[in-house]
Amino acid sequence: MLDIRPILSTLKRHKVTAILLVLEIALTCAIVCNAVFLVRQRLDWMAMPSGIDEANVVEVRPVNIGSTPAMHARVDEALNALRQIPGVEHAALANEIPFGGESWNDGIKLDPDVVTPAMHVTAFYGDNLIDAFGLQLLKGRNFAPDEYAWLDDITSGRKDVVIPHVVIITRFMEDRLFHGNALGKTLYYGGEPMRVVGVVGDVARPSIADRSLTYGSMILPVHMSEGLGATYVMRTAPGQSDAVLKAAAAKLRELDPNRVIQRKRHYSEVRAAFFASDRAMAGLLVGVCIALLIVTALGIVGLGSFWVAQRRRQIGVRRALGATRSDVLRYFQTENFLLATMGIVLGMVLAYGINIVLMVFYELPRLPPHYLPLGAIALWLLGQAAVYAPARRASCVPPVEATRGN
Amino acid sequence: MPLRDVHRAYHLSRPRVGTEFAYYLEMAVRSLRRNPMLTALMILAVALGIGACMTTLTALHVLSGDPLPGKSGSIYMPRIDPTALESSNDPLPPDEVTWIDGMAMLHARRATYQALMVGGLGTIRPEDPAIDPFMAPARYTTADFFPMFDVPFRFGGDWNAVDDERRARVAVISDTLNQRLFAGANSVGRSIHVNDATFRIIGVLAPWRPVPHFYDTNTGDYTTAEDIFVPLGAARDTQLPRDGGISCWGQGSGQEEQMESAQCVWLQFWVQLDTPAAVSAYQSFLDGYVREQHASGRFERQAPASLTSVPAFLDEKKVVPDDVRLQFWLAVSFFAVCLVNTVGLMLAKFLRRAGELGVRRALGASRRDIFAQLVVEAGIIGLVGGIVGLGFAWIGLMLIRINPDHSAQLAHLDLTMLVTTFLLSVAAAMLAGLFPAWRACQVPPGLHLKSQ
Numbered sequence: 088m089l090d091i092r093p094i095l096s097t098l099k100r101h102k103v104t105a106i107l108l109v110l111e112i113a114l115t116c117a118i119v120c121n122a123v124f125l126v127r128q129r130l131d132w133m134a135m136p137s138g139i140d141e142a143n144v145v146e147v148r149p150v151n152i153g154s155t156p157a158m159h160a161r162v163d164e165a166l167n168a169l170r171q172i173p174g175v176e177h178a179a180l181a182n183e184i185p186f187g188g189e190s191w192n193d194g195i196k197l198d199p200d201v202v203t204p205a206m207h208v209t210a211f212y213g214d215n216l217i218d219a220f221g222l223q224l225l226k227g228r229n230f231a232p233d234e235y236a237w238l239d240d241i242t243s244g245r246k247d248v249v250i251p252h253v254v255i256i257t258r259f260m261e262d263r264l265f266h267g268n269a270l271g272k273t274l275y276y277g278g279e280p281m282r283v284v285g286v287v288g289d290v291a292r293p294s295i296a297d298r299s300l301t302y303g304s305m306i307l308p309v310h311m312s313e314g315l316g317a318t319y320v321m322r323t324a325p326g327q328s329d330a331v332l333k334a335a336a337a338k339l340r341e342l343d344p345n346r347v348i349q350r351k352r353h354y355s356e357v358r359a360a361f362f363a364s365d366r367a368m369a370g371l372l373v374g375v376c377i378a379l380l381i382v383t384a385l386g387i388v389g390l391g392s393f394w395v396a397q398r399r400r401q402i403g404v405r406r407a408l409g410a411t412r413s414d415v416l417r418y419f420q421t422e423n424f425l426l427a428t429m430g431i432v433l434g435m436v437l438a439y440g441i442n443i444v445l446m447v448f449y450e451l452p453r454l455p456p457h458y459l460p461l462g463a464i465a466l467w468l469l470g471q472a473a474v475y476a477p478a479r480r481a482s483c484v485p486p487v488e489a490t491r492g493n
Numbered sequence: 494m495p496l497r498d499v500h501r502a503y504h505l506s507r508p509r510v511g512t513e514f515a516y517y518l519e520m521a522v523r524s525l526r527r528n529p530m531l532t533a534l535m536i537l538a539v540a541l542g543i544g545a546c547m548t549t550l551t552a553l554h555v556l557s558g559d560p561l562p563g564k565s566g567s568i569y570m571p572r573i574d575p576t577a578l579e580s581s582n583d584p585l586p587p588d589e590v591t592w593i594d595g596m597a598m599l600h601a602r603r604a605t606y607q608a609l610m611v612g613g614l615g616t617i618r619p620e621d622p623a624i625d626p627f628m629a630p631a632r633y634t635t636a637d638f639f640p641m642f643d644v645p646f647r648f649g650g651d652w653n654a655v656d657d658e659r660r661a662r663v664a665v666i667s668d669t670l671n672q673r674l675f676a677g678a679n680s681v682g683r684s685i686h687v688n689d690a691t692f693r694i695i696g697v698l699a700p701w702r703p704v705p706h707f708y709d710t711n712t713g714d715y716t717t718a719e720d721i722f723v724p725l726g727a728a729r730d731t732q733l734p735r736d737g738g739i740s741c742w743g744q745g746s747g748q749e750e751q752m753e754s755a756q757c758v759w760l761q762f763w764v765q766l767d768t769p770a771a772v773s774a775y776q777s778f779l780d781g782y783v784r785e786q787h788a789s790g791r792f793e794r795q796a797p798a799s800l801t802s803v804p805a806f807l808d809e810k811k812v813v814p815d816d817v818r819l820q821f822w823l824a825v826s827f828f829a830v831c832l833v834n835t836v837g838l839m840l841a842k843f844l845r846r847a848g849e850l851g852v853r854r855a856l857g858a859s860r861r862d863i864f865a866q867l868v869v870e871a872g873i874i875g876l877v878g879g880i881v882g883l884g885f886a887w888i889g890l891m892l893i894r895i896n897p898d899h900s901a902q903l904a905h906l907d908l909t910m911l912v913t914t915f916l917l918s919v920a921a922a923m924l925a926g927l928f929p930a931w932r933a934c935q936v937p938p939g940l941h942l943k944s945q
Binding site: 103104107108110111114115118122125150152314347349364368371372375378379382383385386389390392393394396397449 | 531534537538541545614616618626627628688734814815816819820823824826827829830831833834836837838840841842844845932
């Protein structure tokens with residue numbers, strides 16, 4: 088406060104350099120605020136719960152080389168064998184798994200006569216998926232064994248096949264479609280009426296085109312057949328997943344050597360694969376932020392050193408006139424604080440500008456206001472840290488420098 | 494002789510152009526060596542900016558590439574809408590066709606080339622018992638696929654329309670598969686076992702990978718080309734498994750045995766139309782076909798048919814990931830900060846030498862001389878920054894290729910990018926040097942002599 092006026096008049100003499108430094112700080116502030124916000128978005132997205140017992144679920148996906156007659160017996164045999172493996176608590180053949188990538192989607196309707204579907208959802212098929220995935224049944228009941236039908240029977244179009252007419256939906260669907268009270272209500276899936284008999288906690292879809300519908304999932308009492316991307320899902324006792332994966336793959340091949348194991352993985356691998364590009368992007372953004380801050384800091388050090396070298400005689404004069412070392416140190420620190428403040432103010436405006444562009448082109452939400460003070464503090468600290476070395480060098484200029492030329 | 498005249502005499506006696514540049518160069522190098530830390534800092538800033546820009550620009554360049562250079566503008570996807578009234582959510586007609594419509598358009602032969610195809614996933618059973626059975630991406634297509642997409646052959650050749658009609662058990666395999674099964678030897682005439690069927694190899698492709706995988710984005714926008722190609726009819730006869738998108742309506746279901754008559758679109762159909770006249774002729778053929786099908790009651794509605802070119806299709810499918818664009822803009826703004834940083838440092842540096850420059854001006858150096866010398870100095874920063882930046886770009890691209898995304902693995906530095914890097918780098922640093930150099934030239938000759 089004591090120093091501000093002389094600092095401002097000195098800066099006026101180095102107008103252009105000062106403006107460039109302010110501009111650099113402003114750009115850095117704006118980019119870093121937005122980049123950190125983008126990283127936050129990615130991290131939030133990557134932390135989305137799948138809704139299943141992630142620690143204990145594993146999958147083994149078979150592909151059949153030869154022809155496979157008697158598919159129903161084949162699946163039953165495989166499931167029985169898998170359930171015998173020590174450590175396996177539940178096993179099912181599912182058509183898809185949350186965040187698995189491949190998704191069976193359809194539009195459901197509440198009124199069969201309305202043309203546009205009420206919601207686009209995914210339908211999970213498989214035997215007792217609630218236990219196999221470790222889902223929480225919040226309301227109603229699980230499917231009864233006699234409510235199940237085989238997928239290949241249903242799609243065959245044979246007249247004698249009884250198509251299931253019950254469904255279990257997620258809490259998300261219940262809230263969005265039935266105002267929190269779905270039990271006993273009817274929805275239409277593929278034109279067929281389905282009565283809601285249960286509600287489970289939210290389960291994520293295998294692939295997500297619209298993030299507002301991440302939990303638009305339902306479960307149907309359908310026995311899957313092998314092929315069509317079907318995968319054996321097992322829930323294991325804690326800590327048993329490694330052993331189970333190995334044993335399950337061996338068992339499935341042992342039952343039929345023509346069954347190729349396309350992949351076997353822990354659920355953590357499913358999740359890692361699904362969010363791989365988000366993780367890479369977040370890493371990249373963090374890297375760019377760090378590089379930006381380093382470049383800006385080095386810029387401050389460089390300019391600071393120049394200014395100190397240029398003003399040695401002035402500093403000497405001030406010292407000779409009685410200014411203490413800490414006065415000189417504080418002078419340069421205050422100067423940097425003023426420049427950083429100007430940069431930050433300009434940077435905030437820029438940050439909002441960039442955010443608006445991102446909102447338009449990348450459908451990003453608005454930058455929350457608390458990012459701005461955080462960005463400001465970060466750049467103030469960065470400025471102070473960067474200017475410390477040149478400022479200290481300035482404070483070491485002896486008073487005798489006043490008598491030297493230049 | 495006054496001092497001023499001595500200097501002027503020196504300036505006048507100096508030979509022109511070539512040596513003049515050498516003189517500036519020497520002055521610049523001396524000046525740069527006076528502040529090695531600062532010079533390194535400026536070079537590093539320029540190099541980081543250039544490296545980031547080049548990395549992302551290369552990725553963007555590769556991913557938004559033309560899959561059929563010089564030809565993609567004349568390859569079209571005919572689109573008709575056979576769906577029922579109730580399923581009309583999408584304003585665009587489907588990008589796939591039913592078996593019935595695909596076959597009708599194929600047999601009409603109204604285009605230079607036309608091919609009906611679908612992706613698949615076959616299990617290859619090698620004759621060599623040492624190699625385990627493995628899955629390979631397949632494509633079941635009609636003959637024109639190869640000439641239409643300029644697919645290069647290493648051995649043998651493609652099949653023809655007669656083979657399609659006869660549903661001949663023939664196959665064309667990729668270079669990769671040929672390496673894996675036959676160690677790269679000419680395998681034409683040999684057999685390959687896919688699932689339960691056996692095909693005779695009639696052609697082996699040279700390495701071929703269209704980027705993006707434009708003819709079927711269902712199997713991935715940037716997936717590799719398939720490993721095995723067999724006639725569509727033969728694939729249906731042998732029940733090879735399909736892989737890709739399918740969309741049904743009404744009574745349609747994905748039941749494999751009924752795919753030929755199902756109310757499902759599941760095949761891709763592409764045609765080559767060389768002239769605008771051919772395009773409009775094909776359009777009227779499509780319009781006529783839709784009218785006919787509607788009149789006969791097969792199509793519930795008479796939705797307009799359209800022709801989508803390859804570039805338009807890639808735009809529609811938004812194949813270039815948003816993240817890649819975002820990364821590019823991030824790199825550009827990073828470069829901007831680096832340049833502002835460099836301008837600031839150069840300005841400080843040049844102005845600090847105001848005294849020296851003032852003396853030289855007083856001794857008769859023209860403004861142009863000083864300016865040229867400073868710009869050469871900036872140019873050196875740009876040049877060295879460019880070289881180092883190229884190294885950064887190389888590392889950056891390596892990091893990108895480690896990335897699990899399929900698309901990213903394509904990013905390589907090519908010659909065009911190499912030259913662009915250099916020009917961009919030097920030009921940017923020169924531009925960054927222009928302003929400080931101009932400012933420094935404004936120093937009046939006498940001023941700094943006085944202050945001493």
